[in-house]
Amino acid sequence: MEQPLNLVLFSGTDDKLQAASVLAAGAAAIGKPVHVFLQYWALDAFRTDRIGADHGLAPEAGAEGRLAVDRMARAGQTPWHETLRAAKDLGEVDIEACSLSMDLLGIEEADLDPLVDGVEGVTAFYDSAGDGQVLFI
């Protein structure tokens, strides 16, 4: 049985979510199961009313990085949430919200985009992670 790829998403900026969604879709395309655990600001970006909004970029992007990202978007780059939808269509991609972060942000499961499959704690995350790699983004 193929070990899953486990992505812990913490940052909620569009560049990091884009990079993470590329990793998830690439793994799904080769049949590798993917578990995504959403914490803090990444979880906030998955709220139904915010998922399509501008979530900014990591500080190191600077003004030049902003221009580069905008240029890619104008050229038709698939937004990160659509890449994740395609990844879920393609393979086994399970996206779970961290229950602690739900409390921290004061949000309910109903506030989250349908991309999110459920809510779990860190123990359940490690249980599903098996011996697969865990990446913190």
Next chain:
Amino acid sequence: MGDDQATLVVDARGLNCPMPIVRTAQAMKALNPGDIVEVTATDPGSVRDFAAWSRTTGHALLASSTDGGLFRFVLRHK
């Protein structure tokens, strides 16, 4: 291999990584063993990506060619 032999053509021109692979994998799901898929792409990473994807998934890469900035791949569903 000419276009007339392809069961399906995937136009991935203009798409960034990983979408050429994602679109091809999505298309493959609806096809049957032996079906031929032809892909055109402009993502420079796609040459190595399609070779790797073929090795990992078992869908045979029958042809991989480059014409300037245009890449063309022919795959056979396993």
